[in-house]
Structures are given as C-alpha cells and as structure tokens.
Amino acid sequence: MTSATLPASITRRDRGLTGRLSDTLWRHPQLFVAILLIPPLLWLGIIYVGSLFALLAQSFFSIDDFSGLVTYELTLSTYGQLWSDANFDIIVRTVLMAALVTLASAVVAFPIAYYAARYARGRMKAFFYLAVMLPLWSSYLVKVYAWKLILAKEGILTWFVGKLHLTWLLDAWLALPIIGGSSLSVSYTGTFLVFLYVWMPFMILPIQASLERVPGNLIEASADLGATPGQTFRSVIFPLALPGIVAGSIFTFSLTLGDYIIPQIVGSSRLFIGQAVYAQQGTAGNIPLAAAFSVVPIVIMALYLTAAKRMGAFNAL
Amino acid sequence: MTAAVSFEAVSRHFGAVKAVDNVDLAIAEGEFFAMLGPSGSGKTTCLRLMAGFEQPTAGHIEIFGETAEGVPPYKRSVNTVFQDYALFPHMTIVENVAYGLMVKGVGKAERLKAAEEALAMVKLPGYGTRRPGQLSGGQRQRVALARALVNKPRVLLLDEPLGALDLKLREQMQEELKGLQKSLGITFVFVTHDQGEALSMADRIAVFNDGRIQQLGTPEEVYKRPRTRFVADFVGSSNVLTPDVAARLGGPRKDASLRPEAIRLGAAASGETAVTGCLLSSAFLGATHRLTVDVEGARLAVSAPAGSPVPAIGEAVTISFSPADLHPMEAA
Secondary structure: OOHHHOOOOOOOOOOOHHHHHHHHHHHOHHHHHHHHHHHHHHHHHHHHHHHHHHHHHHHOOEEOOOOOOEEOOOOOHHHHHHOOHHHHHHHHHHHHHHHHHHHHHHHHHHHHHHHHHHOOOHHHHHHHHHHHHHHHHOOHHHHHHHHHHHHOOOOHHHHHHHHOOOHHHHHHHHOOOOOOOOOHHHOHHHHHHHHHHHHHHHHHHHHHHHHHOOOHHHHHHHHHOOOOHHHHHHHHHHHHHHHHHHHHHHHHHHHHHHOOOHHHHOOOOOOOHHHHHHHHHOOOOOHHHHHHHHHHHHHHHHHHHHHHHHOOOOOOO | OOOOEEEEEEEEEEOOEEEEEEEEEEEOOOOEEEEEOOOOOOHHHHHHHHHOOOOOOEEEEEEOOEEOOOOOHHHOOEEEEOOOOOOOOOOOHHHHHHHHHHHOOOOHHHHHHHHHHHHHHOOOOOOOOOOHHHOOHHHHHHHHHHHHHOOOOOEEEEEOOOOOOOHHHHHHHHHHHHHHHHHHOOEEEEEEOOHHHHHHHOOEEEEEEOOEEEEEEOHHHHHHOOOOHHHHHHOOOOEEEOHHHHHHOOOOOOOEEEOHHHOEEOOOOOOOEEEEEEEEEEEEOOOEEEEEEEEOOEEEEEEEEOOOOOOOOOOEEEEEEOHHHOEEOOOO
C-alpha cells in the first residue's frame, strides 16, 4: 500500500452549501426531524384539529327556537336534545348497525384473511390482493347504486333466490318486523348487506396482516404440545390475530357510524347519525345540533378503544 | 424390545426434491440419538416426520410399535424443542410451560405446580411471570425445554436447539442436556449440523446427506471408521486420500481417510509407516498446531500437540502414522 493512494486527511472540505447543510443536519438530527414534521403538523394542527375544535365549540352553543339563529352562549342544552326520543333512536339505530356490521365483517373476513395469510402463495396471493383491493378502486357511489339494483324487488338476488326455490325464505325474512320491508333495497337488511360489502376490505387487510405475523412454528408448537386445531385457534391464533381484528373493527365501526350515503340510498327512510348531521347542518340550519351529533361517534370510538385496551387486545402488539 | 422410533424405507419427496429418500433407522428407548448433516440433508425433515408435521410419501414409521402415519402431532407422545424455540409471545413463561397440560385439561393449580417444577429443573425458578420477550436466548431455550418436558414425552425431539447460542453457553447447555437425558431416561432425538455437538452428546449418530443416511453408528465408529468420503469430510476434518495416494502411503488402492491427529511428526516407531514431505504452512490453534505437509504432491493435514517443536516453513519433515489409522472407505 502506498501513501499516494490514500487521502491526506480523513475530512473533505470540498463541498458547497448543500454539503454544509447535510453536515449540519447530520450533527443535529432533531433539526432534521423538525423540518420533516413541520409541514404535516401545520396542516394537521390548523386545518384538521382546528376544524374539529370549531365543531366541538359549536356543539356547546344553542339555537334560538324563535329566530333560528345561533346563540353564542355556552350551554349543554343542545346535548340535552340528543336524549329526546327521536334523536336518541337515531343514535341507537346507528350504533346497533355499526356493531352488527363490525361483528359480521369480522366473521366473514377472518376465514378469507386466514386463507390468504397461511395458504395462498404466488399467483393466488396476487389474486387475493387484487380481489380485495379492486372494489376500493371504483367509486363507492357506483357500488352502492349497483347494490340497490341487486337488492331491488326485480333485482338479480330476488331472481336467484327464486331459482333456488327459496322465495318463501326471503319473503319470511322480509316479513320480519324492523329488519324486513317491502324489498331488500328498502330494508335495514339491505343497508346492513351494503355496509358489510363496502367495508369488508378494511377488515380483511388488517386481519391478514396480523395473521401473516404469526409464525407457522407457533401453530406447530401448539399441536406438538397436544392442542387440537380448535384449541390452537382459541389459545394461539385468535389472541395473536386480535390486534388485527380490533384494527379492522375500528375501521368498520367508525365508517359505519359516520356514513350518510348508504342508508340514504339503500334502506328505510329512517335516519342514521350521518344523515342527521347532514340534515341538521343543511336544511334545518341547526349547526349546534349537527355538531353535537358529530361528537357522538367520537365519544363512542373513544369508549370502544379504551375498552379494547383494557381487555388486552393490544398486548400482542 | 420395540424401538422408540423406527423408519422403514421412509421417503418424503416435495415434488422432484427428495428431502428424505429411503431411510431406515431404529432408535432404541432411552437413547440419545443425533441426526447430523449439512442444511438440506434431510435431518430436519426426518424429525418433522417423527413429530407428525410431515407425512411420508412412502415407507412406514412406528413410534413405540404404533403406526405413526396419519396420526396428527397432537395425538403423539412426542414433544419438540424448536430451533427458534417457538414460545407463545402473548403468554407468560409459566403459561407457556403449562400450555401442554392446559390443553389436556389438567387443573390450574396442578399444572402451575408442574410448570414451576419444570422451570426449576431447567434452572429458571421464579421466572414464571415474565414474558418470552424479556428473556435472553439461552433462557428462552431452557423455557422451550421445560415446556416440552413438562408433558413427560416418551421421545423428545430437539431441532438444532443450541444453534442460536454463543459458544460458552452452547457447551454448558450440551452438558446440561446430556445430564437431563441421563436422569430422565427419555429418548432424545437431536438434530444438529455441528459435528462436535453430535460426537460429544450422542449415543449414536446418523450422518445425513442428500436425504439419505450415509452412516449410522456410535460417535467413535463414525469418527474413526467413516464409511464414505462425505462422512470423513463432514465429521471432523480428515485427510481424504485418493486411491493412488492411499496406495503410496501403504494402504489398499481405495479411497481412504487418515485423521490429522493420527499423524505424528518424527520418525516411525515399530510397526508405523513414515513418509517425508515438505512443510507448507502452520497455524497455532491453542491446544494444537495445524500443519500442512506436502508429500509428493498430496497435501496432508497434521495435528501436532502444542508445545512440540514446529519446523520452519519449507523444511523437509518426516511424518509417521500407524497403518491401522489409514482407513479405506467405500467409493460413494
């Protein structure tokens, strides 16, 4: 080795302004992080959190019944209105629907996610991702209107049920109180089915991701120690997939709580929270009540997450 | 006496890949049996066939005289210590150890007591409330051992259980495992790619290559009398001689193995063969010197005890060995 091939010094001082800038950022990593975070934080802080606060503030005002103008005095009377029979019904209806949709999504999504995570390889895996993601690429309105046609009295589902000679079953289902109706497209059952379909990818993907992280040898170890497949599922697979299920349920639950399009297109004419917000801030011009309605899903989600954390749903994270 | 595990012409093919190809073996009850081989040699697949994670494509497996084909892992009286331990991350240590008893319906008090005893046996008493993530590799290894042993298996399968440990810990665990096996009297089937580990621990060794057993015997037999070139090469590092060189050194004209430590520097004693060559290189290994001697174009590795005088590189040296140590092998 000759000295000619080695640089005289370990430092190089031949770089210009950008070089000095990189050096400064290298020496002060906090500065670098700050530069990275300032633009999104400004966006999030002013536009997102700011509007959320404006909304929250609105809910503590009330509307003057006589003039229809907002009275800018802090009061809880608007929240009081939520407890009136008509409004409370809306809340119960929405929460119940969201809970049922979430539960059904988890039940339907789990086997699909399990297959994708544990068995699908190569082309099948690509097909799985395509099949799950493809519906997300098309407009949600198109899908909802498509479902309205599928579920209509003259629609393909009624036709198919007829071919199976099960029309009596469909009629019996539609004759049921509350969940029935004159056809699926104007019943709660229809609303439920469309919610289930539209939010399904949001449940499948997190569950699949969590199952993907369960090492195969844990399942083998469980069997090796004498656990039947059912016991392995209850004691190993399900607890380890639980964070994924909870993540998925946060999507399906909150999306259902806030949606105002699906129940408007498919379902009975009775309102959900999203529609109530829409109606109150629009035609009714009751911004405070609309704001108070908007706070309901936020509170419910906060309670839900606290309960999930208490139950140890995130322990395996 | 029925064998603990017996294979009759067992094969496991994955498509065109013959992971295990026509293997026969019989493991006696109470034996410490090692399956040794490089990765991809079929040793782990054999272990998985015993555990029930794989089914043979051909042949017959018996565990304590009972047919094992079609019997799922959870119905076999064997337990496995997995290579990367496979501890359940969402359970505490004691829940991990008690798992096998829990799924068999043993009462809570009883299984926790048994789990604590098993933890004490592997020298981890009082660690029960921790989680696997809070333990070191060596500790996790012991938990995996306790979790298997608490079920009182008739055969314990160990899949490279010491592979992830550092050297000191590995040597310590080797002794402990051997001691445990002796005191419990359980049949141990141990998979390893470390020939030193297999030689020091096992009662018998099966050397695997390309899905087949190359040689099955006691550590001494396998070491001193390698049956094939592969065994000679893989178990210890031997001088594998071509038929020509073997003949020149006074043996039959066949492939032969001559262990480096069977060769001595210096002139022949009575009954020994001596040859002269030229010292090519020398390396100090602590307990020994590793010398390479060129004998008419054939390079021989010689292991000389440390402290013996080492000639200078390039000097002519005389080396001698007993003709009995020049061991002829099958051509394969």
